[in-house]
Amino acid sequence: MSPDRQATTVACCQVSLQVGALEANREACRRAAERAAGDGAHIIVLPELAASGYVFDSREEARTLAEPVSGPTVSGWTDLAARTGITIVGGICELGEDGNLYNTAVVVAGSRVRAVYRKAHLWDTEKAVFTPGSQAPPVVDVAEARLAVMICYDLEFPEWVRYPALAGAQLLCVPTNWPRFPRPDGERPMEVVRAQAAAAVNRMYIAACDRVGRERGVDWVGGSAIIDPDGWPLAGPADDSAGIIMAACHLETATDKTISEHNDVLGDRRPALYRRLFEESPKVHEGGSR
């Protein structure tokens, strides 16, 4: 694609990974990120757990693959960001200073780590490995954008996606590992449909980066996508092969939440009403007998 001087170029590096292959995985990410940067990307999203891989045999195995944020994976990204001027968002298997394991994503920009986020909604057997995060998805200003980050299954909780939208995020970066589920012929992965809706109801760009590479019997669906604030994919959804998708994003358009002369997707929310109703337990209407 030809660079657009008015736009911010966002890339998702849908790399092939293997659980446990720390060096090979780091190298696959580095190569893809360098190629995307060479092609003009300003912001690069890498998958969830991009160095360790995903399908751990046990918590113990995950621990042997974990590293602190100051460890080699993020240091490599910091070096790369400093060298190329890009912003990198990617996931690691974090060994916390408290000794717990976290499914973590970092934002690296300039020559340093700008934000660390720990996945708050854990998928399946992750619950046996990781401690869930309890902090909001960070929203950070980098050179090109006000961006936010969350991880994979987090994106299926619309309450969670609202948070960065309300904080003014223009681009939500989502490192993911999306296992393949059956779907009807001709349909996109439901993960992509949910991401489209999340972008549209918040008028926010979303860049979701999956990985590929069969791992201990698990296939990944691919489907990485860069979605605009109307909910349409600008790039992707990718198929299930390794590759880079890129899109020129006019991020400032995500600041405008109006969708008609009298509507604004955030301004039209009824937070006082939501608060009142959810304080009571949702209940079945006393409309009469069955």
Next chain:
Amino acid sequence: MSPDRQATTVACCQVSLQVGALEANREACRRAAERAAGDGAHIIVLPELAASGYVFDSREEARTLAEPVSGPTVSGWTDLAARTGITIVGGICELGEDGNLYNTAVVVAGSRVRAVYRKAHLWDTEKAVFTPGSQAPPVVDVAEARLAVMICYDLEFPEWVRYPALAGAQLLCVPTNWPRFPRPDGERPMEVVRAQAAAAVNRMYIAACDRVGRERGVDWVGGSAIIDPDGWPLAGPADDSAGIIMAACHLETATDKTISEHNDVLGDRRPALYRRLFEESPKVHEGGSR
């Protein structure tokens, strides 16, 4: 379609309407609902503002087309429901007992009105005509289902859709009037994409019924759809012509919210965390300087 004795048959009657043509609109709805009932439908969804039409010239015009819930439109549906045994969900331009106009939907089952809902999120010039509702979407037990109702733009607020899901609704009925917006070739209307995601993240059936018929320069997209708890359309999305879509729904499957051995789309929510974060204002991360 052949009736499935294990299933509940849900129908959306995507009728052609004209603003102001009260009798003709009621007749179009009656005919379509009778046909759907004859074809085996148990639950029938009609559009938003199904008797009045939508594109009012003024609040005054809307007032001349408004009626109380006890008025002729809902009385007709009550008669039809009593005669056929079906459940009807449809929209009217309601003249409230307080003199205000409401964009309202009713649930009629057995021989009576089981629930009345007033649209809480108003679209565009509706704000000059209607008073927004301030009550939760009702969740009611009818013979075939625990069903809920909301109207059109309401569905774009995931906070609102959560409410009936938490109250155990198996089927969310959504009378709509979806204006046509431009969309990329090959794409579904974004209204359908949002409905798919809403169904999937809540594991709940959604039946959204649009209308057709060009009205004062406004085209409706059609796109009526009956969507399963995985987010896939069982029927529709319809094109932009008048017609009936029907689907056999195994509503009890919507009671099971599990999506993996360790995941449950409602149980995995972190309400205490959401509450804490939203009590503070969402904020940009203090990660350092730009």
